[in-house]
Amino acid sequence: MSAEHPSVLRVLAALTERGAGPAAERVRFLDDSARTAAQAAEQLGVAVAQIANSLVFDAEGAPLLVMASGGHRVDTAKVAALVGADRVRRADPAFVRAHTGFAIGGVAPLGYPEPVRALVDRDLARYDELWAAAGHPHAVFPTTYDELVALTGGQPADVGE
Numbered sequence: 797m798s799a800e801h802p803s804v805l806r807v808l809a810a811l812t813e814r815g816a817g818p819a820a821e822r823v824r825f826l827d828d829s830a831r832t833a834a835q836a837a838e839q840l841g842v843a844v845a846q847i848a849n850s851l852v853f854d855a856e857g858a859p860l861l862v863m864a865s866g867g868h869r870v871d872t873a874k875v876a877a878l879v880g881a882d883r884v885r886r887a888d889p890a891f892v893r894a895h896t897g898f899a900i901g902g903v904a905p906l907g908y909p910e911p912v913r914a915l916v917d918r919d920l921a922r923y924d925e926l927w928a929a930a931g932h933p934h935a936v937f938p939t940t941y942d943e944l945v946a947l948t949g950g951q952p953a954d955v956g957e
Contacts, residue, residue, distance in 0.1 A: 803931030833866025
């Protein structure tokens with residue numbers, strides 16, 4: 797795995813475009829796949845709650861990104877109420893790829909073909925350092941809560957069960 801993977805390059809470009817510092821120096825490549833928050837946390841030596849999961853939901857046909865702490869599950873009824881939808885459900889892999897350009901397991905919080913509405917879990921604010929996917933199951937990057945809100949254009953919200 798290298799920074800030459802097209803999805804990782806897209807994340808690097810988006811980080812640079814948003815003024816997030818020397819992006820190429822930020823991405824870390826893991827030895828093993830990190831398709832789950834627990835796998836990523838174990839390899840990084842951090843708490844599972846420090847993993848900022850990029851979860852894509854289908855909010856009545858519109859994509860919705862929820863940046864959730866790896867420490868809990870998202871309450872879809874609560875999220876639906878927050879965005880004014882009758883129902884919000886986990887998106888299937890085809891929906892995720894169509895709206896983000898990423899495959900499940902490597903969905904980054906930025907670098908999408910079109911803007912996607914986002915909510916950012918307030919529980920993530922408890923940590924000075926967070927880790928998010930960088931476009932591939934082996935690639936992650938460190939960030940902060942405030943930066944994650946800025947990168948996603950997201951709305952801070954209580955999204956957990």
